[in-house]
Amino acid sequence: MRFDVTTHRCIIVIDQHLSAGLAMNAASVIGIGFGRLTDNLVGPDMQSQDGVNYPGVIAAPLPVLLAAGDYLRELHGVSEADEELVAMPFSALAQSCKTYEEYGERIAATPSGQIELVALGLIGPKKKITRLSGNLKLYR
Numbered sequence: 001m002r003f004d005v006t007t008h009r010c011i012i013v014i015d016q017h018l019s020a021g022l023a024m025n026a027a028s029v030i031g032i033g034f035g036r037l038t039d040n041l042v043g044p045d046m047q048s049q050d051g052v053n054y055p056g057v058i059a060a061p062l063p064v065l066l067a068a069g070d071y072l073r074e075l076h077g078v079s080e081a082d083e084e085l086v087a088m089p090f091s092a093l094a095q096s097c098k099t100y101e102e103y104g105e106r107i108a109a110t111p112s113g114q115i116e117l118v119a120l121g122l123i124g125p126k127k128k129i130t131r132l133s134g135n136l137k138l139y140r
Helices: 020-037 069-080 092-096 100-108 126-133
Strands: 008-015 064-067 086-091 117-125
Touching (some): 008 020, 008 126, 020 086, 069 126, 086 092
Antiparallel strands (some): 008 117
């Protein structure tokens, strides 16, 4: 997907019962995934007046919101059915693994209906993202 700051919006939705440390982990993993999957989301590097380089950051606001676990699964289902939405689901299973290899083995052996989502990143048209998330509280 090619992100257009004038027409797209991105959000991260975290399970409201997740501890702060696990919530930060989930948000950071989703943010890295967004940067990898989405062209034009990260802006160019910037330089300070004295020439120190500051690597590019996300070119749009990225609110982190809270929702119940059931709503995360509902949002994921909606995103899977809509070609205009890009979803980055993150599971409790992923957070419980010590290595990426362990994660690969465990997720391959688990039906998706049994995978508990603890966070979900969404990118898509502003109106659709706002309609899906407009009633969610900001993570504080």
